Amino acid sequence: FRTFKDPNPSCQSRIAELVQEYPIKSCAVISHIRQANRGGVNLENTHPFTRELWGRYWTFAHNGQLTGYDALDTGRFQAVGDTDSEIAFCWLLNQVEAKYPKPPQDMAEAFAFIHQCCERLRQLGVYNMLLSDGEYVLTFCTNNLHSITRRAPFGCASLIDEDVTIDFQQETTPNDVVTVIATQPLTNNEQWHKMQPGEFNVFYFGEVVYQAQA
């Protein structure tokens, strides 16, 4: 687990520059560009947030805005900054730990429970979530989440907002399965899956291993 954070705008960020140039290979990556609605612009309020649970680092990013989040009991997971997002994350982990003080035998059961928690957060507003323990990537959609899974035979993809085309055949090996989850589709020549309100997915090395609707 590693984090690269910068409270500065991404277009001026030396950290973002490093991440672009540095050939990181990772099984699970969470990236977040913040539109600061709740809480000031500073390092404490910069996503993603990380806490340890069950001897794993859990990393979290949120898109959306919540109301009434001050009433959430975060227990032993205290927020360091003052965003709705970090408080929601701390509340979620506290719920999970209360239910599963130790790593659950049956992860599917735990995923169903986390899905329920996400539904409760959705009642507070817009809650689009990415959450990972470094192996699993959990997603929850309120209104803006899209995904695409790429596997062999890999093709080319053209970015929507830049005149850039990537040939994934050059970047992958035949057994790779790569899923990208983003607020909006990033390419204009591929079919992205628009997630439904309340949809919850768990990805494991690129494959969906758990899925549930609202």
Place this chain on the structure above:
Amino acid sequence: FRTFKDPNPSCQSRIAELVQEYPIKSCAVISHIRQANRGGVNLENTHPFTRELWGRYWTFAHNGQLTGYDALDTGRFQAVGDTDSEIAFCWLLNQVEAKYPKPPQDMAEAFAFIHQCCERLRQLGVYNMLLSDGEYVLTFCTNNLHSITRRAPFGCASLIDEDVTIDFQQETTPNDVVTVIATQPLTNNEQWHKMQPGEFNVFYFGEVVYQAQA
């Protein structure tokens, strides 16, 4: 709070390069180059380690080797890697939280308690420690820790291991107080304070605010 970690040797590290070139200004910085004695060379075992307590991020680095550390009860603070250092850190935070579930009114009392905990860890081997909540920097010496406090009028310093001289008058403002704590003295034309076995210090914006001997 921000961390830059690399399991690769520092001389080849792109991350170390970024930190060198990037003009970070910070009130408290902890840096660690690992000689891997306990636990494999990987990201999970790379110092510094961080956990949240009292709504603050606590960051920790250790120099030395411990034995019998598997018996330490780390409670809710589980190690993610398998170093003696991270387990000692988790044990220490668990002790502190058990004694002070909430931020203590009297920090001096808490520092005295942390000092006691460090003494217990010293019984397990070599325990040189740097610990910070982002404002306070706590140090504990078993055998190898030196410090120097620089303030106006600032002078020049020559690095021991490179032919580099820094004129701190060019790098500071008159009210700055800058303390460097390191395993060994880093400069050869200044007087470093060699910390004593069992010595515990707390620095706050460069000044010693708490000190105790074994």
